[in-house]
Amino acid sequence: MIPLSEALQRTLDGVRTLAPREVACHHAAGLVLARDVVATEHVPPFANTAVDGFAVHSADVQTVPAVLRVIGTCAAGDSREWSVARGEALRIMTGAPMPAGADAVVMVEDCEQSGDSVRVGRSVAAGSAVRPVADDVRAGDVVFAAGTVLTAAGAGVLSSINARNVAVFPRARVALLSTGDELVTDGSMLRRGQIRESNLTMLEILLAENECEAQNLGVVADDEAMLERTLLEAARTNDAIVTSGGVSMGDFDVVKAVLSRIADMQWMQMAIKPAKPFAFGLLAVDDRRVPVFGLPGNPVSSLISFELLARPALRKMMGHTQHLSRPLVRAVVDAPLRRKPDGKTHYMRVFGEFAGDGRLHVRDTGPQGSHQLAASAAANGLAVVPDGAGVAAGGEVDVMLIG
Numbered sequence: 001m002i003p004l005s006e007a008l009q010r011t012l013d014g015v016r017t018l019a020p021r022e023v024a025c026h027h028a029a030g031l032v033l034a035r036d037v038v039a040t041e042h043v044p045p046f047a048n049t050a051v052d053g054f055a056v057h058s059a060d061v062q063t064v065p066a067v068l069r070v071i072g073t074c075a076a077g078d079s080r081e082w083s084v085a086r087g088e089a090l091r092i093m094t095g096a097p098m099p100a101g102a103d104a105v106v107m108v109e110d111c112e113q114s115g116d117s118v119r120v121g122r123s124v125a126a127g128s129a130v131r132p133v134a135d136d137v138r139a140g141d142v143v144f145a146a147g148t149v150l151t152a153a154g155a156g157v158l159s160s161i162n163a164r165n166v167a168v169f170p171r172a173r174v175a176l177l178s179t180g181d182e183l184v185t186d187g188s189m190l191r192r193g194q195i196r197e198s199n200l201t202m203l204e205i206l207l208a209e210n211e212c213e214a215q216n217l218g219v220v221a222d223d224e225a226m227l228e229r230t231l232l233e234a235a236r237t238n239d240a241i242v243t244s245g246g247v248s249m250g251d252f253d254v255v256k257a258v259l260s261r262i263a264d265m266q267w268m269q270m271a272i273k274p275a276k277p278f279a280f281g282l283l284a285v286d287d288r289r290v291p292v293f294g295l296p297g298n299p300v301s302s303l304i305s306f307e308l309l310a311r312p313a314l315r316k317m318m319g320h321t322q323h324l325s326r327p328l329v330r331a332v333v334d335a336p337l338r339r340k341p342d343g344k345t346h347y348m349r350v351f352g353e354f355a356g357d358g359r360l361h362v363r364d365t366g367p368q369g370s371h372q373l374a375a376s377a378a379a380n381g382l383a384v385v386p387d388g389a390g391v392a393a394g395g396e397v398d399v400m401l402i403g
């Protein structure tokens, strides 16, 4: 058995970052920028009012109340060239350009208009309620450096500066398949020995949550020729392949039989529970070498090895250089996390909440068998419980935040 850290290192060493590509900014959120983004426009493009009110010369309202002559109304989007002289005011709406002459805006709440005169009840300083040109972004600024993970707000910023396309590391296209003659996906009645397939559903969603584009190839029968054809075809049209099942020591572990033959694989046994077996390798097709992640079939093991190994590697492929693995938080154990010594680190499924003391408090979510996915479904963390007898209530444990 090797430590998880070594398995992770071998996996990360085997994958390469995908070639950058230009995408529309509204498709770039969640992706990593491949180049600096430099603004070519100011935001806002002109000085404008931050409130609904009256644009004035601040000098005219130093003594209040002050009565000014209203010269008109200016809405956001108004393109007229307004000019306010001393003794005058322009009724103006949030976002409308500041008129020439005026240097401040008095909120409508502080004014009383009757006909074409306004009584200003509050004095304001020069610049008050005015948003200067380029107050948000200045043309020439690097708004986002290469390597930034674009957020929804970030995509909004790109729109605001008219950066319609940006260079990003693209979503990894990941073929997903499951193996096992016992698996049923079509809703039909279970015959003796059959179970419902669950990993494809789970992994397809995990891939999407991690900005990958999953191509779900369904269940492939435990048939070597069929599996070989499917894997080679998947490698031609995808950046990576995730398989579920058939990577351990069983007689019908066809994934192992086929991949051993056609790909350059490492069959790892890690000192962790669940998810001891894990396979990683490269499948050569045409002139490409496509990473293959062989996850075990037990649903909890599939989930955990995706989180601990496949996810970090896919993130590296998609240009991430930081936080490849999920963050760890030191947490307080509210109910004992019991386990037996077995030479392995256990990744126990826990639910954690930040409590009044500002600390994360965790308790396990139920039975921890690798076939018991239901208890994992309630987990938002994986407690990293070192070899030994577990952690007593009140003790501390590192928790990997998975949700």
Ligand code: AMP
Pocket: 178, 179, 180, 182, 183, 195, 196, 197, 198, 199, 200, 244, 245, 246, 247, 248, 250, 296, 297, 298, 299
């Ligand atoms: P394997 O890794 O193929 O030896 O499978 C280990 C266990 O996980 C067996 O009990 C399988 O029936 C079960 N299993 C394998 N693949 C799936 C799947 N896609 N969905 C649900 N259970 C599975």
Ligand code: MG
Pocket: 179, 180, 181, 245, 246, 252, 253, 297
């Ligand atoms: Mg199997």
